[in-house]
Amino acid sequence: MSSVPVLIRLLASSVSVANRAGKIVRDVMSKGELGIVEKGKDDYQTEADRSAQRCIIASLSAQYPKINIIGEEDGNQIQDSNEYLVMDSDQEILAINCPESLKGVEEKDIVVWVDPLDGTAEYTQGFLEHVTVLIGISVNERPVAGVIHQPYYKNVVGSDKIIGRTIWGLQEVGVGGFTLAPPPDSLVITTTRSHSNAIVENALQVMNAQQILRVGGAGYKVLQLLEGKASIYVFASPGCKKWDTCGPEAILSAAGGKLTDILGNHYKYGASESRPNKTGVLAAVYEDLHSYALSRIPQELKDELAK
Numbered sequence: 001m002s003s004v005p006v007l008i009r010l011l012a013s014s015v016s017v018a019n020r021a022g023k024i025v026r027d028v029m030s031k032g033e034l035g036i037v038e039k040g041k042d043d044y045q046t047e048a049d050r051s052a053q054r055c056i057i058a059s060l061s062a063q064y065p066k067i068n069i070i071g072e073e074d075g076n077q078i079q080d081s082n083e084y085l086v087m088d089s090d091q092e093i094l095a096i097n098c099p100e101s102l103k104g105v106e107e108k109d110i111v112v113w114v115d116p117l118d119g120t121a122e123y124t125q126g127f128l129e130h131v132t133v134l135i136g137i138s139v140n141e142r143p144v145a146g147v148i149h150q151p152y153y154k155n156v157v158g159s160d161k162i163i164g165r166t167i168w169g170l171q172e173v174g175v176g177g178f179t180l181a182p183p184p185d186s187l188v189i190t191t192t193r194s195h196s197n198a199i200v201e202n203a204l205q206v207m208n209a210q211q212i213l214r215v216g217g218a219g220y221k222v223l224q225l226l227e228g229k230a231s232i233y234v235f236a237s238p239g240c241k242k243w244d245t246c247g248p249e250a251i252l253s254a255a256g257g258k259l260t261d262i263l264g265n266h267y268k269y270g271a272s273e274s275r276p277n278k279t280g281v282l283a284a285v286y287e288d289l290h291s292y293a294l295s296r297i298p299q300e301l302k303d304e305l306a307k
């Protein structure tokens with residue numbers, strides 16, 4: 001067990017703890033007491049965000065004390081979280097052969113970005129399929145592994161109905177938990193449902209898209225790219241943060257895709273980086289779609305966000 005490199009063990013633990021966090025998200029909803037707190041304009045937190053984050057951070061920090069773990073929500077009372085401790089590891093991930101370049105990674109080299117519930121607005125409004133739990137693992141400022149868990153995804157396996165699924169990705173290994181599909185035949189853009197503004201709309205108009213999907217969460221939008229439901233994710237606004245993109249970017253790049261800001265630059269995921277992704281999000285599985293979108297965005301709009 002201890003011969004398994006820490007990065008693989010951490011990804012295996014992240015898959016297990018994301019599953020548990022997803023159950024917490026469902027349980028809070030079925031109890032019906034969301035405990036909504038307004039953090040800022042169009043920015044809410046619920047009991048599900050708080051409890052899921054406590055579960056993830058308590059579980060990972062108990063097993064990996066030297067890793068820097070950064071979560072979206074404030075105020076993690078780790079001391080009374082024993083009921084939430086998840087010490088299991090996903091066996092399929094544990095069996096992965098670690099890429100040579102990641103074998104020597106130590107706990108102190110790793111920064112983990114946690115979004116316990118991505119798509120909170122949609123969660124409170126009943127668009128439950130948009131909700132995800134995101135765990136992003138970065139090394140040397142780059143996202144190398146990630147997990148997107150969908151607590152409300154409905155699977156039918158034989159005669160059993162299973163709720164929830166977990167998608168993972170690891171640099172140089174690939175992705176799992178779903179089937180990668182080619183992009184739609186026509187240009188389909190995916191973007192925010194609940195955080196639009198004039199600049200966001202301007203960047204959508206110039207794309208000449210056949211269809212614009214407005215859905216919640218960075219995790220869900222990246223999943224739409226991976227499953228061939230959308231061609232490009234375009235969000236020309238500073239609202240997303242490092243925990244929104246670290247996990248999804250890791251999975252997207254493990255699948256050969258690309259997530260950058262709207263200027264085409266990669267974000268860095270070191271612990272001292274500022275939380276907001278100030279210059280927006282542009283993502284696609286295919287390089288030509290990404291560069292098409294980049295070429296369509298007017299320079300004034302890029303300058304406006306970069307200011």
Ligand SMILES: Nc1ncnc2c1ncn2[C@@H]1O[C@H](COP(=O)(O)O)[C@@H](OP(=O)(O)O)[C@H]1O
Pocket residue numbers: 041042043072115117118119120121191192193194195215216217218237238239240241244
């Ligand atoms: N203007 C804004 N203010 C606050 N958060 C924003 C925002 N724009 C985007 N975000 C955050 O970015 C994530 C994806 O946004 P969207 O669904 O609009 O595409 C959401 O994460 P959370 O739901 O985890 O907070 C959302 O809160």
Ligand SMILES: [Mg+2]
Pocket residue numbers: 043044045072120
């Ligand atoms: Mg939030």
Ligand SMILES: [Mg+2]
Pocket residue numbers: 115117118119217218243244
């Ligand atoms: Mg989020």
Ligand SMILES: [Mg+2]
Pocket residue numbers: 049072115116117118119120
């Ligand atoms: Mg969140």
